[in-house]
Amino acid sequence: RIYWRVVLPSLRPVFFSSLMILSHIAIKSFDLVAAMTAGGPGYSSDLPAMFMYSFTFSRGQMGMGSASAMLMLGAILAILVPYLYSELRSKRHA
Numbered sequence: 661r662i663y664w665r666v667v668l669p670s671l672r673p674v675f676f677s678s679l680m681i682l683s684h685i686a687i688k689s690f691d692l693v694a695a696m697t698a699g700g701p702g703y704s705s706d707l708p709a710m711f712m713y714s715f716t717f718s719r720g721q722m723g724m725g726s727a728s729a730m731l732m733l734g735a736i737l738a739i740l741v742p743y744l745y746s747e748l749r750s751k752r753h754a
Contacts, residue, residue, distance in 0.1 A: 676743045
C-alpha cells in the first residue's frame with residue numbers, strides 16, 4: 661500500500677521527464693543515422709524521423725510523411741499535456 665501511495669507518485673515526474681528526453685533524442689539522432697547507415701541494413705536502424713524522411717523525399721509521398729509527423733506529434737502531446745496539467749494543478753493546490 662505504501663508503494664502505491666508514496667513510491668510510485670514520487671517516481672512519476674522522473675518517468676515522464678525521461679520519456680520526453682528519450683523521445684527527443686530519437687528524433688534528434690536522425691542526422692547520425694542518415695549519415696552513417698542511410699537507414700540500412702533493412703530496418704535495423706529505422707527511426708521515426710527516418711521513416712518520415714524516406715516517405716517524404718525518397719518515395720515522393722508527401723502526404724504519408726507529413727501524416728506520420730503529425731501522428732508522432734500527437735502521440736508526444738497526448739503524453740505531455742496531461743502530465744503538465746497534473747503537475748501544474750498539484751503545484752497550484754499545494
